[in-house]
Amino acid sequence: MRSWALAWQLARRFRRGRERSGFLSFISASSTIGIALGCTVFIAGLSVMNGFADVLEERFLKLVPHIQFTAVEGALQYPETIFQLAEQHPEVVAARPVIRTQGLVQKGREFVGVQVTGLDPSTPHAISEYMSARSWQALHEPGAMVLGADLAAKLNLTVGDKFTLVVASERGFQAPKRQALTLAGTFRFGGQVDHQLGYVSLATARQLVGMEQGITGVELELSALFAAERVANEIGYQLQDYVFLEHWMRAQGHLYRDIQMVRTVMYLVLVLVLAVACFNIVSTLVMTVQEKRRHIGILRTMGMRAGGLVKIFVLQGLQNGMLGIAVGVVAGSLLSLNLPALLTLLESFTGSSLLASDVYFVDRIPVRLQAMDILWVATVALLLSLLATLYPAWQATRISVVKAISA
Known part of the structure; x- marks a missing residue:
């Protein structure tokens, strides 16, 4: 321990010595700043990816059925079997009956496509969180329909207005069916x-x-999202009905895969950024070894072994790295926590939105800072800093004592 303490003190003196050239001080500072910037961007980027993953799981996938069994033709013959199997499965939270169809909303001469979902208003559903309680209760009334707010605005419909829904016939080439409906309310989810x-x-x-x-389908809500494919197969293979088996990983899994792909690319790019910043440590230590040849010679004549010199230059490089890591971790954490407010301020200055609410299901950048991400970034930066010190430290042990003293 005493040898490490001595090496730490000598490393600090080598790093802060007054006789250091201005260029060497600049290279040393640039390595520290580079590591700090890399850690800052790394932590902020990972926090944003965490935020998008959370929004996908906690908001969007509440509206998208985790698993859906749909009749191949007409109504399900044995829907009670699905409900029984779902109730017995430990990973199924809820099972809901649904009827889905496609239609065209007609208002005057304008037609707009709509995906219609029939559900039981007495059964809890995630969409009820995005509409008023009055609109949800109004679904009990015959001929009532709740539309997306943007769709209702496009058709210039207000609550209580009548409109016509045109639904294609499922039997051959018969004329489409027209049904007069009343707008009972609107919901606003986003996107x-x-x-x-x-x-x-x-x-x-x-x-x-x-x-x-009867009903045409059954939706299942799961406690474990990523078990959707397995649970769908476990239940689906026990059914007597011929059904279309769908789960969110097949229908919307590309969103999650995109997030993970961007996260992986970010890992690779930012690790390379940290590696480039750590290469400045190599330059700093190589120049320090050349500048401190006489000091090294004196230490060797006083009895310091090669291992002691290695400790000095390894610790000097780590001091640069740890300072950069400390600054980067603090700056990255502060940036992540304040990023939504900063982006909102930027939008107010530019007058444009980074995430248009009519396109995306979120209207602001989500952020979730995780302690494990901070620890992972700090560990990677520290390991890269350590690797950057090995060659210069080894080079210091090869200096001839006689030539170093006589220089």
């Missing part, structure tokens, strides 16, 4: 959802598709 979706009760949906009873 294209507000332009494309509409909700009705199961009774109204049966009238639209020409069914007297």
Whole structure:
């Protein structure tokens, strides 16, 4: 321990010596600043990726069915089997009956496509969080429909207005069916959802598709999102009905894969940035070894072994790295915590939105700072700093004592 303490003190003196050239001081400072900037950007980037992953899991996937079993034709023959299997499965949180169809909303001469979902208003559903309680309760009324706010605005519809929904016939080439409906309310979720979706009760949906009873599908909500494919297969293979088996990883999994791909690319790019910053440590130590040849010679004549010299220059490089890491961790954490406010301020100055609410299901950059990300970034930076010190430290042990003293 005493040898390490001595090496630490000598490393500090070599690093802060008054006789250091201005250029060497500049290279040393640039290595510290480079590591600090790399850590800052790394932590902020990972925090943003965490935020998008959270929004995907906690918001968007609440609206998208985790698993859906849909009849191949007409209604499900044995829907009770699905509900029984879902109730018995430990990873299924809820099972909901649905009827889905496609239609065209007609207002005057204008037609707009809409995906219609029939659901049971007495069963809790995530979409109810994005509409008023009055609109949700109004779905119990026959002929009532709730549309996305942007879709209703496009059609110039207000609550209580009548409109016509045109639904294609599922039997051959018969004329499409027209149903008069009343706008019971609107919801605002964000993104294209507000332009494309509409909700009705199961009774109204049966009238639209020409069914007297039954349902066309069952949605399952899971406690473990990434078990969707496995759970869907476990339940699906036990069904008597012929069904289309869908889960969110097949329908919307590209969103999660995109986030993970960007995260992986960010790892590679920012590790390279940190590596380049750490190369400045190599330059700093190589120049320090040449500048301190006489000091090295004196230390060797006083009995310091090669291992002691290695400790000195390794610790000198680590001092640069640790200072940069400390500054980068603090700056990255502060930037991550204040990034949404900073971007909001930027939007107010530029007058434009980074995430348009009519395109994306979020209207601001989400951020979640994780302690493990900070620890991971600091560890990677510290290891790269350590690797950068090995060659200069080894080079210091090869200096001839006689030539160093006589220089």
